[in-house]
Amino acid sequence: MSENKEIEILLSVYDKNEEIAALTNTKLTNSGIYAINVMGAPGAGKTTSLIEIVKRLNNVTPYVIEGDIEADFDTKTLLALGVKAIQINTGGACHLDSPLIDKAVEDLKLSNGVLFIENIGNLVCPAEFMIGEHAKLLVSTVTEGSDKPYKYPLAFEKADIILLNKCDLLPYVDFDEEFFMKGVRALNKNAPVIKVSGKTEEGFDEVVSWIMEKVKK
Amino acid sequence: MSENKEIEILLSVYDKNEEIAALTNTKLTNSGIYAINVMGAPGAGKTTSLIEIVKRLNNVTPYVIEGDIEADFDTKTLLALGVKAIQINTGGACHLDSPLIDKAVEDLKLSNGVLFIENIGNLVCPAEFMIGEHAKLLVSTVTEGSDKPYKYPLAFEKADIILLNKCDLLPYVDFDEEFFMKGVRALNKNAPVIKVSGKTEEGFDEVVSWIMEKVKK
Numbered sequence: 001m002s003e004n005k006e007i008e009i010l011l012s013v014y015d016k017n018e019e020i021a022a023l024t025n026t027k028l029t030n031s032g033i034y035a036i037n038v039m040g041a042p043g044a045g046k047t048t049s050l051i052e053i054v055k056r057l058n059n060v061t062p063y064v065i066e067g068d069i070e071a072d073f074d075t076k077t078l079l080a081l082g083v084k085a086i087q088i089n090t091g092g093a094c095h096l097d098s099p100l101i102d103k104a105v106e107d108l109k110l111s112n113g114v115l116f117i118e119n120i121g122n123l124v125c126p127a128e129f130m131i132g133e134h135a136k137l138l139v140s141t142v143t144e145g146s147d148k149p150y151k152y153p154l155a156f157e158k159a160d161i162i163l164l165n166k167c168d169l170l171p172y173v174d175f176d177e178e179f180f181m182k183g184v185r186a187l188n189k190n191a192p193v194i195k196v197s198g199k200t201e202e203g204f205d206e207v208v209s210w211i212m213e214k215v216k217k
Numbered sequence: 218m219s220e221n222k223e224i225e226i227l228l229s230v231y232d233k234n235e236e237i238a239a240l241t242n243t244k245l246t247n248s249g250i251y252a253i254n255v256m257g258a259p260g261a262g263k264t265t266s267l268i269e270i271v272k273r274l275n276n277v278t279p280y281v282i283e284g285d286i287e288a289d290f291d292t293k294t295l296l297a298l299g300v301k302a303i304q305i306n307t308g309g310a311c312h313l314d315s316p317l318i319d320k321a322v323e324d325l326k327l328s329n330g331v332l333f334i335e336n337i338g339n340l341v342c343p344a345e346f347m348i349g350e351h352a353k354l355l356v357s358t359v360t361e362g363s364d365k366p367y368k369y370p371l372a373f374e375k376a377d378i379i380l381l382n383k384c385d386l387l388p389y390v391d392f393d394e395e396f397f398m399k400g401v402r403a404l405n406k407n408a409p410v411i412k413v414s415g416k417t418e419e420g421f422d423e424v425v426s427w428i429m430e431k432v433k434k
Binding site: 009010013069120122125128147169172 | 230260287288290361362370
């Protein structure tokens, strides 16, 4: 098979994904759901951040779809907190796609609230595929280093809000905040960058304020 | 297009990758090169680990191929240390593939030594694609958390050696070493797991001993 044919086919898979994502987005909007695609590298603290956010939500029902290649620790943690959460295991795939989310949305029977979709831990592929979300939340960390916006630009470019997590470890790591911010702003003029710590709970009130602003609109 | 047809085409792309990887592997072996595919999440400390390893190599020429989506900081760092390094920018792709490496190997004009191929920071896709290597070295970190083998099994299953990096931060993070090791051993009986720190340089002598054993064979 020619290389052009292969590229054409890969593009058709991509287009189909975007098409279903747009339909899911409309369904969610019509059900009064604001959906947030939560992205970040493995171990960035996506679930920990979700727990801190969910704890602070008032008068809004949170729903969570947990994406993982395997295992369901995070869903169990969220269910134990009384959150309506379901697990998706991709069994190898490196990002969630819109057909998976469309099915999960049907299963969750959502209405009026905010839906967090925790993507696979991966700074690359999740940023390329829409899954029906209204906004993308990126969790980056001070332990990953300040060069991440330069090396993984798409995730930073597409984020609507960026959490800089594990700030409690700042005294122990070499993290150049100015260089990090310069990299972020070269790609993304508007997304707020909020310093947080899942350990000290610093910064999450501000994150929740941002979310509530969006949900109310 | 039917879903079956799409799957068939994706498999053919995959098969072609493996075929070229096998040819590259033979070329490298014939040139006296032992090649190591260096994998890990974004910010795991792959380059920092390479620097510590290269510093300790005696009577063996190190070569490095640096894979990044964008940017070339790491190659500049390695070149400044006198290492023969070249940069590959995938411009978006989430893993290195064998045609890219085959071309880079030609360009580097390698003979007799050890070639480190630093893959894209990603715990998922790099583990799926052979790139001509003789061994896979995985860098995991205590800051990413102890559940990583459970969530990203393939990388841990396929690794020939695992570095547990950032051990200098152990006093400040919740890392359950027993749980981590249980997860690793359920997938991989044999790979040594070596605790290292790019900051204190702990553990790298042991890593280099392992590499030298392989190179001599």
